[in-house]
Amino acid sequence: MTEAATATRHTPGTPCWVSLMVHSLGTTEDFYADLFGWEYVPGPEQLGPYVRAVLNGQEVAGIGEMPPDRHLPVAWTTYLATDDADVSAEAIRSCGGTVAVGPLDGGDAGRVAICSDPLGAIFGLWQARGHMGTQQPGPPGTPVWNELITQDTSTVGKFYQHVFGHEVQTHASGPDDFDYLTLQLGGRPVAAIHGVGRSLPHDRGPHWMAYFEVEDTDAAAARVEELGGRVVEPPREGIKGRVATVADPEGAVFTVVRSRRGD
Template identity: 80%
Template sequence: MTEASEATRRPPGTPCWVSLMVHSLGSTEEFYTDLFGWEYEPGPGQLGPYVRALLDGREVAGIGQMPPDRHLPVAWTTYLATDDADATAESVRCCGGTVAVGPLDAGIAGRMAICSDPLGAIFGIWQAETHMGTLLHGRPGTPVWNELVTQDTSTVGKFYEHVFGHEAKAHPESSEDFDYLTLRLQGEPVAAVHGVGRSLPHDRGPHWMTYFEVADPDEAVARVELLGGTVVQPPHEGPGGRHATVADPEGAVFTVIRTTH
């Protein structure tokens, strides 16, 4: 790939990449190959054992292996684009968030940091140089949506507005029982914040959820179970399409969805 140009850079605040850090890279690769048809190529050496997942030769996600002495939660991480990782990291701190890792260079691919918002949800920021993030969209096996699941939308919605310039708009069906914001850039929805109050899983806390497109959520759920994963929420119809929440064999939770086009 060539150096990122202004035309190919994602607008700041756009979800641009998802990655997963696991204990067993090889078995995790096999799980997602069987589920999504992914192939792999080596990623930046600075990140340790790390691969980029490919579909038809196009990058869709990253998977890395934790050092043996690290016992962090295994979870998918959503990265938001920025033109200046250092300035965005400082803005995260100023707005009540935390910068846990970085900013640091990932070889020539770009500059990144791992952060958390004021309520503790972890996310990444990515300043692209040669690695542009997810390059394939809209087909089975690709990430199609990112949603923050948190206690409530009021405080944290303002955080993302201030740091990334999102316009947080209440969902038309929002109510006391349905606390939901859409994060927009230039009028277009790029992500969402779902306030679930006391229904937030105690073992996970606030978190970003990655949605992957599949042709048939029911078949995908059956495949997940066959491959050693678990079902967190069975397939059901929702505003965006039929979807289900599952976990891979190491416990990384994600959602499979057949979107309504």
């Protein structure tokens, strides 16, 4: 990552980091190193066995290992930036959400919390300190988009709007029953909420989906299977470009995307 003095602080409400807690850290490191070209540096000692993924000198994501006695679902977590994690945590509670962990001190990372919105989708809060999180998305292997998959957009749209100050814009194109909101800050889209009604996966519930840039969506999906993962939804054309939803060998689901130029 760039030096702290030159790293850009994320506007509050912007997705600023993604992290993953797994049962086998070494095996997961190997999977993503092959798929995305990641290298790794040690993370904060306070987080236990934890590494930060590095691409072209910039830190792009975190991977940690659960204690042996923990059997939590393995899933990517999207973190939203805040200037004050404690104030944001109180706003989350007052708007019907839940704060499950923290806020707590994460060393040079700053102050963090794990929360959920009123319909149960888990996300993180991050008040950055020396480590600013993922910088400007760019090359393949970097997280480039985050999208909330939930039952409907109305309730949670208001939640994120009130807690983080997002401007909500309804997606204009597509069929009339396409339930999709873009969350904007300063007129710039930073994330989205996709209401899928009864099509929500029963084994996952509402969840934030992390998108990672790739050079070739079809080739990346095929490589996931070769590395012991699986394809959840095959390559297709989506709003952000050509996408495929995949899962790593421990079952963490994410999306690979070949973004359209100009998005």
